[in-house]
Amino acid sequence: MTERATEHVTCLGCGCACDDIGVVVKHGRITQANNACALGAAWFGDGMVPAEIRVDGQAATLEKAIHKAATLLVRAKRPLVYIAGDVSCEAQREAVAIGDRLHAAVDSLAATAAAAVLAAQRRGRATATLGEIRRQADLVVFWAVDPSERYPRFTARYTGERRASRAVIGVDVGPSRGPRDSDLRVTIAPDDEVDALAIMRAIVAGRDLDAAERFESAVDLARRMMRARYAAIVADGEPSSAAADPDRAEALVALAQALNGPTRCALATLRAGGNRSGADAVLTWQTGFPFAVDFAGGTPAYRPARGARVLLAGGEIDAALVVGSPATLPEDVAEGLGGKSVAVVGPRASAATFGPGVAIDTGVAGIHECGTAFRMDDVPLPLRASLPGPPAALNVVRTIRERLGARTHE
Amino acid sequence: MSSPARLRIAGGTVYDPTNGVDGVVRDVCIEDGRIVAELPRDAQRLDAGGMVVMPGGVDIHSHIAGPSVNHARRLSPEEHAADAMPAPRLEDATLARSGTGGTVPTTFATGYRYAGLGYTTAMEAAVAPLGARHAHAELDDTPILDAGFFVLLGNDDYLLRQIAAGETARARDYAAWLLGVTRGYAIKIVNPGGVALWKSGGSDGTRNVTGLDDIVGSTSVTPRKILETLGAAANALALPHPVHVHSNNLGQPGNYATTLASMKALGGQRAHFTHLQFHSYGGERGKPWQSAARDVMEYVNAHPETSVDVGQVMFGPATTVTADSPVEHLLATSTGGGRKWVNVDIELESGCGIVPYVYKEKAAVAALQWAVGLELFLLAKDPWRVVLSTDHPNGGTFLSYPELIRLLMDRSYRDERLKAVNQKLLGGSALLDGLSREYTLQEIAIVTRAGPARLLGLTNKGHLGPGADADVTLYTSDADRAKMFATPRYVLKGGTVVVEEGQLRRAPAGQRLSVRPEYDTAVTKDLRRFFEQNATVSFANYGAEAVP
Numbered sequence: 001m002t003e004r005a006t007e008h009v010t011c012l013g014c015g016c017a018c019d020d021i022g023v024v025v026k027h028g029r030i031t032q033a034n035n036a037c038a039l040g041a042a043w044f045g046d047g048m049v050p051a052e053i054r055v056d057g058q059a060a061t062l063e064k065a066i067h068k069a070a071t072l073l074v075r076a077k078r079p080l081v082y083i084a085g086d087v088s089c090e091a092q093r094e095a096v097a098i099g100d101r102l103h104a105a106v107d108s109l110a111a112t113a114a115a116a117v118l119a120a121q122r123r124g125r126a127t128a129t130l131g132e133i134r135r136q137a138d139l140v141v142f143w144a145v146d147p148s149e150r151y152p153r154f155t156a157r158y159t160g161e162r163r164a165s166r167a168v169i170g171v172d173v174g175p176s177r178g179p180r181d182s183d184l185r186v187t188i189a190p191d192d193e194v195d196a197l198a199i200m201r202a203i204v205a206g207r208d209l210d211a212a213e214r215f216e217s218a219v220d221l222a223r224r225m226m227r228a229r230y231a232a233i234v235a236d237g238e239p240s241s242a243a244a245d246p247d248r249a250e251a252l253v254a255l256a257q258a259l260n261g262p263t264r265c266a267l268a269t270l271r272a273g274g275n276r277s278g279a280d281a282v283l284t285w286q287t288g289f290p291f292a293v294d295f296a297g298g299t300p301a302y303r304p305a306r307g308a309r310v311l312l313a314g315g316e317i318d319a320a321l322v323v324g325s326p327a328t329l330p331e332d333v334a335e336g337l338g339g340k341s342v343a344v345v346g347p348r349a350s351a352a353t354f355g356p357g358v359a360i361d362t363g364v365a366g367i368h369e370c371g372t373a374f375r376m377d378d379v380p381l382p383l384r385a386s387l388p389g390p391p392a393a394l395n396v397v398r399t400i401r402e403r404l405g406a407r408t409h410e
Numbered sequence: 411m412s413s414p415a416r417l418r419i420a421g422g423t424v425y426d427p428t429n430g431v432d433g434v435v436r437d438v439c440i441e442d443g444r445i446v447a448e449l450p451r452d453a454q455r456l457d458a459g460g461m462v463v464m465p466g467g468v469d470i471h472s473h474i475a476g477p478s479v480n481h482a483r484r485l486s487p488e489e490h491a492a493d494a495m496p497a498p499r500l501e502d503a504t505l506a507r508s509g510t511g512g513t514v515p516t517t518f519a520t521g522y523r524y525a526g527l528g529y530t531t532a533m534e535a536a537v538a539p540l541g542a543r544h545a546h547a548e549l550d551d552t553p554i555l556d557a558g559f560f561v562l563l564g565n566d567d568y569l570l571r572q573i574a575a576g577e578t579a580r581a582r583d584y585a586a587w588l589l590g591v592t593r594g595y596a597i598k599i600v601n602p603g604g605v606a607l608w609k610s611g612g613s614d615g616t617r618n619v620t621g622l623d624d625i626v627g628s629t630s631v632t633p634r635k636i637l638e639t640l641g642a643a644a645n646a647l648a649l650p651h652p653v654h655v656h657s658n659n660l661g662q663p664g665n666y667a668t669t670l671a672s673m674k675a676l677g678g679q680r681a682h683f684t685h686l687q688f689h690s691y692g693g694e695r696g697k698p699w700q701s702a703a704r705d706v707m708e709y710v711n712a713h714p715e716t717s718v719d720v721g722q723v724m725f726g727p728a729t730t731v732t733a734d735s736p737v738e739h740l741l742a743t744s745t746g747g748g749r750k751w752v753n754v755d756i757e758l759e760s761g762c763g764i765v766p767y768v769y770k771e772k773a774a775v776a777a778l779q780w781a782v783g784l785e786l787f788l789l790a791k792d793p794w795r796v797v798l799s800t801d802h803p804n805g806g807t808f809l810s811y812p813e814l815i816r817l818l819m820d821r822s823y824r825d826e827r828l829k830a831v832n833q834k835l836l837g838g839s840a841l842l843d844g845l846s847r848e849y850t851l852q853e854i855a856i857v858t859r860a861g862p863a864r865l866l867g868l869t870n871k872g873h874l875g876p877g878a879d880a881d882v883t884l885y886t887s888d889a890d891r892a893k894m895f896a897t898p899r900y901v902l903k904g905g906t907v908v909v910e911e912g913q914l915r916r917a918p919a920g921q922r923l924s925v926r927p928e929y930d931t932a933v934t935k936d937l938r939r940f941f942e943q944n945a946t947v948s949f950a951n952y953g954a955e956a957v958p
């Protein structure tokens with residue numbers, strides 16, 4: 001067998017989670033990822049990943065590494081479990097179980113979209129799964145984002161082909177610009193953004209107001225959206241200084257909700273890849289909270305302002321388990337792990353730059369491992385394995401959990 | 411106590427309505443997880459003297475797992491923070507999983523707390539097919555309960571197209587295929603046609619249906635046609651549970667007319683109408699509401715093919731979560747706004763709306779809803795077809811079941827509570843006429859166990875005859891029925907003692923309940939084409955089957 005094709009493969013290169021990828025494997029390497037964008041093609045690569053197991057920088061057996069990982073976690077006074085990218089929900093569930101067992105702090109890549117998540121917790125959401133936007137929207141407003149950069153197939157797959165009955169408006173806020181080929185552009189100064197959203201919402205709610213002249217285009221945009229049959233707003237949930245502004249995130253939700261009075265409206269929040277939306281879902285169903293969960297008191301507590309980044313920077317954490325690819329870690333989290341007693345279980349764990357005490361390379365969920373992942377709109381998708389790889393992350397994490405022994409005392 | 415392979419529950423007062431046992435002192439024998447007729451004398455005994463013995467509870471309609479429930483969980487971190495649940499210590503001294511409660515508990519808390527009430531089976535009542543994989547993952551993390559889910563149909567594009575084209579047989583094959591690929595248990599219809607209109611956009615007044623003969627897109631598609639098509643499909647496929655219907659116009663004054671019309675549309679065939687309380691109001695828009703429980707229950711009493719669950723409203727916090735998204739928009743905006751509100755339009759299929767809500771006894775509408783639910787229970791002539799539910803967490807959480815049981819069993823307590831609620835809209839309520847009925851323990855056993863099991867077609871559940879699953883609940887009899895039902899003395903699941911005096915002892919995984927009806931596979935060719943043209947998920951990845 002020299003060539004094998006796997007169809008309907010789900011890509012975790014970004015939150016689009018395109019599940020129409022055809023992966024061709026020749027002589028044990030991926031030679032093609034049909035339908036994948038450049039970002040997706042890079043995510044699949046040639047499918048070759050390291051399969052090293054290291055303890056204190058030295059090659060070790062899996063058994064020894066698991067023992068060492070369990071030992072460092074059990075001995076920790078203030079452990080952290082961090083769910084990084086490219087692992088399945090099945091592995092994430094085991095990771096949270098370890099956090100529960102250890103009374104650890106648990107955080108994940110889902111925290112990168114904290115502003116949007118917190119806004120949704122304060123107000124709720126008016127949203128749709130992406131296919132419904134493609135089906136229904138006659139007006140799509142890209143709010144300070146051009147998906148072609150970080151979500152290359154988003155427009156083609158989820159807001160649909162250009163057609164006469166669908167208008168595309170790009171809102172430019174400072175350097176964050178809407179798509180280049182928008183039918184109409186609206187420019188808003190970064191300092192005016194939250195106010196502009198509030199004014200638009202007031203217009204939608206039917207309030208008469210005297211907006212300053214510089215808000216005229218925003219007022220027009222609001223009126224235009226009210227005339228749509230089904231308007232969609234697409235905004236980026238991932239970090240840039242603007243996306244992290246809680247007021248902005250809340251104002252976007254509020255506008256989308258208000259538009260459901262005069263018409264229908266859905267706000268789509270773009271989220272990055274690696275199955276971070278899965279981590280959000282799993283943590284929510286197991287603990288009630290989507291990220292930054294602290295089990296230190298023996299029950300899940302929500303500490304959105306004291307997530308992994310803050311705990312690490314404050315020197316509170318003495319040991320950590322990272323489940324997932326260390327390359328996907330936010331920079332400040334990776335930095336914070338330096339000098340701590342850390343076990344990493346995930347794709348390319350051995351390449352971690354912060355010198356973990358235990359590194360166990362696993363396959364990549366969706367390339368070497370099956371399982372479940374969530375698209376950015378919380379749609380669950382199966383992951384398919386296109387070729388064999390190192391030990392499965394799920395199995396390694398489960399074995400570590402079992403090795404911790406059942407906690408028998410408070 | 412330990413959980414041996416053989417166990418004799420000795421000398422309890424047994425309520426097993428399915429087998430005609432009404433408060434008889436007798437032994438219940440268990441071997442290898444099942445009820446057996448007899449055991450050798452030396453088998454281990456559990457002394458149940460003075461205790462009330464019933465089959466494990468069966469919840470026919472509850473929202474416990476899947477995308478909508480998880481959206482609801484995410485929406486209320488403050489509720490979770492106020493109700494943190496430490497990991498219970500099990501009999502072998504290990505700790506189970508921690509979690510949080512509130513009106514939408516985490517998966518582990520859901521399993522433990524249901525078991526703590528003596529419930530061992532529950533049906534998640536509304537899962538969009540697109541979210542089936544998610545719902546299964548949550549149920550995998552919901553211990554103890556044997557569970558399944560109902561699959562949302564009736565606003566889905568493919569079905570409406572088949573109805574428009576008069577393709578009844580294909581609609582049936584599609585429903586069968588869908589139940590199989592999602593590993594679902596029954597067909598759930600929510601506001602047929604109304605959610606599809608809500609999603610198709612436009613302004614108020616055009617984005618919901620108001621009655622059974624409103625047009626949904628194509629002139630040949632109406633709520634009535636949707637009900638008829640799916641009702642007939644469920645019966646033709648001989649599904650263990652018939653169509654499970656959430657009628658149009660939920661929560662609207664005057665909606666009882668629509669409810670009766672829906673029942674009549676499915677007259678002569680098995681059909682289950684859910685959370686009937688929310689569909690039994692008289693009056694009209696802009697005028698005072700009133701109870702129409704008498705009219706609705708009169709119909710149910712006279713039609714043995716019709717079954718219902720009540721969807722009782724209990725005072726206190728709730729989270730309204732439903733696929734009936736236009737209703738949630740109304741709720742979110744009708745009371746001055748300011749409430750948290752979630753809406754998710756689900757591509758090609760369904761919707762999701764969520765609003766956290768508090769039912770206050772001093773609020774006129776909440777008091778009416780409370781009264782209507784109780785009326786339905788008390789006017790029901792055949793408890794086998796009237797199931798106890800709060801539509802958890804919509805009318806209140808499942809933790810309020812013991813209080814509800816007390817309201818049904820204790821007239822003086824009920825009358826006392828009735829005096830405390832807002833009387834403004836209770837004018838037409840049968841409760842004021844002094845409904846004196848008090849449910850017996852046997853009737854409680856029917857509406858919480860035997861009835862729902864029978865209606866779900868779960869032949870091994872809800873009874874204690876030989877061959878049944880050894881799901882058994884033992885209560886210490888107490889005149890305060892709320893207290894009695896809140897803390898069973900023992901709960902056994904499949905013969906294993908899982909709860910002892912309110913303490914979780916073991917937390918085994920539950921079984922999944924699903925169906926896989928036969929169908930003409932020719933439909934999949936057409937479905938594949940439909941998916942390629944319309945869906946954003948590959949046909950091969952749809953549903954909840956394991957992939958290689």
